[in-house]
Amino acid sequence: MSEVSSATADTSVADKGFWPNGWWKVLNYKIGVVPLPLFVLTAVLIYGLVSTKGGLKPDITSMVAMFAFFGFACGEIGKRIPYLGKMGAAAICATFIPSAMVYYNILPAELTDATTKFYKSTNILYLYICCIIVGSIMSMDRKTLIQGFLRIFVPMASSAVCAMLVGTLVGMAVGKSAFDAFFFTVLPCMAGGVGEGAIPLSIGFSEILKQDQGAMFGKIIPMVMMANVIAIFTAGALNQLGKKRPELTGEGSLFKGADNDIGSLSSEGSGKVDITSLGGAVLMAVLMYLIGVVGQRLISLPAPVGMLFVAVAVKLFQVSSPELNDGMRTVYKFFQTSVTYPILFAVGVAITPFDELIAAFSVTNVIIIFATVMTAVSVGFFVSKKIGMNPVDAAIISCTQCGQGGTGDVAILSAANRMMLMPFAQIATRIGGAINVTLSLMILAKFFHA
Structure with missing residues (x-):
């Protein structure tokens, strides 16, 4: 009986630890539809592709990752604007922040060119x-x-x-x-x-x-x-x-x-x-x-x-x-639910x-x-x-x-x-x-x- 109670207690302690339950809670925090750890990983990978030899190619796999990252990031900014966030600022930000980034040369030219080429060709x-x-x-x-x-x-x-x-x-x-x-x-x-x-x-x-x-x-x-x-x-x-x-x-x-x-x-x-x-x-x-x-x-x-x-x-x-x-x-x-903001980012760029x-x-x-x-x-x-x-x-x-x-x-x-x-x-x-x-x-x- 005591062995069963001990096993139950050990399981209860394990459940309260960071792995895996704590990690799963982190995954449940999302930017748009993207879990936060995957969102951060996407940013790291985009930076790695741009910084290494070969650059970021306008292929569909790379573009899906980039559109999701920037689209949901811009949408999240819009959602958090006081009052305006409830009046459609997310859709505006998802389109016009990227447009402004291109105009003021904030978005790297390589990303702009890849997005434009992919959008217009597909x-x-x-x-x-x-x-x-x-x-x-x-x-x-x-x-x-x-x-x-x-x-x-x-x-x-x-x-x-x-x-x-x-x-x-x-x-x-x-x-x-x-x-x-x-x-x-x-x-x-x-x-x-x-x-x-x-x-x-x-x-x-x-x-x-x-x-x-x-x-x-x-x-x-x-x-x-x-x-x-x-x-x-x-x-x-x-x-x-x-x-x-x-x-x-x-x-x-x-x-x-x-x-x-x-x-x-x-x-x-x-x-x-x-x-x-x-x-x-x-x-x-x-x-x-x-x-x-x-x-x-x-x-x-x-x-x-x-x-x-x-x-x-x-x-x-x-x-x-x-x-x-x-x-x-x-x-x-x-x-x-999953494609709107990425598409608006591409449109903005x-x-x-x-x-x-x-x-x-x-x-x-x-x-x-x-x-x-x-x-x-x-x-x-x-x-x-x-x-x-x-x-x-x-x-x-x-x-x-x-x-x-x-x-x-x-x-x-x-x-x-x-x-x-x-x-x-x-x-x-x-x-x-x-x-x-x-x-x-x-x-x-x-x-x-x-």
């Missing part, structure tokens, strides 16, 4: 976007999907029209012409980002106005970035409003009283995750994007928009099996020029853009409330109308803790932006040819 953002979009759609209840895709157009269209009108009037009030205020300040905010918004807009301006496209793009891009920053902080503020006034939000559900919504277990799912279905789910998401690419080549429809339509059709007609739906939901959650961001911070532009974003959000909030939607969640969708394309959607929804709204954000950003750009260029062309 287009890894599109893998992230397709897994987020397809995954979130496959996680939706079909009834909610149908209702959402039909009803989101009402607050979206109202927000766009009112925001453009108010933004133009405010621009005139602060000394700009109606033409300059609308086409070069307000419209870029609502154009759908860079690739599908600012670039085609600059091409249209150069052809219609007979000016250099580079000059037009340089004039447009700061407005897109400034609107994106304001939209991110606004989305964070809306998230806080939802916590204080829970009756105004569905925490990711667009409709009041919805039993199943995005992010919850879809009624078409089996409730169990088969590990072997994860590979098929990722491939399904990629194939949907490739269908979008083919559609872009045939009918000039942006690939992410085409992918969105395909994913919706697959869900509506129940083409995907419950097992694939469950696998896609798991893939979606992984990308949402590779395609976010810090000097152009600073150029947007003129007092006049800030006033106009702030009025535009606030009008879009306010109208979206009150219109959605009138038609029975959760106003906070619908207003967050209105925020994405002023975002920087797919990248902006990621940052805005991350700041609002509403990544499950990605399909509706894609409608507002890409389809809404395409409509805004197309109609505005048609009006501009008719005006100058008249």
Whole structure:
């Protein structure tokens, strides 16, 4: 009996020692999703690779480690900023701290070059976007999907029209012409980002106005970035409003009283995750994007928009099996929690020029853009409330109308803790932006040819 008691006591003492329980507690302390010891080890290894012969190569294994280290480090800084940390500062810091590090030569040139080369050669953002979009759609209840895709157009269209009108009037009030205020300040905010918004807009301006496209793009891009920053902080503020006034939000559900919504277990799912279905789910998401690419080549429809339509059709007609739906939901959650900040770091280094961001911070532009974003959000909030939607969640969708394309959607929804709204954000950003750009260029062309 005494031997048993002694053995138990020895085991109890061992359990209280540092190894292994104490070590496991250290591993449970995380920076983002990375355990602290692994985070430190990552920093040491990155330094070792940069310092030794051969340097850091832009291969996927090295880039995964580097993106995770810097992305979660910058996100953690943002989270710890008093007050602003709860309003989306993490997403902003994950993008703009790296951009500033590049601009001020704080980030070693070798890391900058490797990140840029990897990002531009792989287009890894599109893998992230397709897994987020397809995954979130496959996680939706079909009834909610149908209702959402039909009803989101009402607050979206109202927000766009009112925001453009108010933004133009405010621009005139602060000394700009109606033409300059609308086409070069307000419209870029609502154009759908860079690739599908600012670039085609600059091409249209150069052809219609007979000016250099580079000059037009340089004039447009700061407005897109400034609107994106304001939209991110606004989305964070809306998230806080939802916590204080829970009756105004569905925490990711667009409709009041919805039993199943995005992010919850879809009624078409089996409730169990088969590990072997994860590979098929990722491939399904990629194939949907490739269908979008083919559609872009045939009918000039942006690939992410085409992918969105395909994913919706697959869900509506129940083409995907419950097992694939469950696998896609798991893939979606992984990308949402573990890939967002690393991707934002890469975006900040590779395609976010810090000097152009600073150029947007003129007092006049800030006033106009702030009025535009606030009008879009306010109208979206009150219109959605009138038609029975959760106003906070619908207003967050209105925020994405002023975002920087797919990248902006990621940052805005991350700041609002509403990544499950990605399909509706894609409608507002890409389809809404395409409509805004197309109609505005048609009006501009008719005006100058008249």
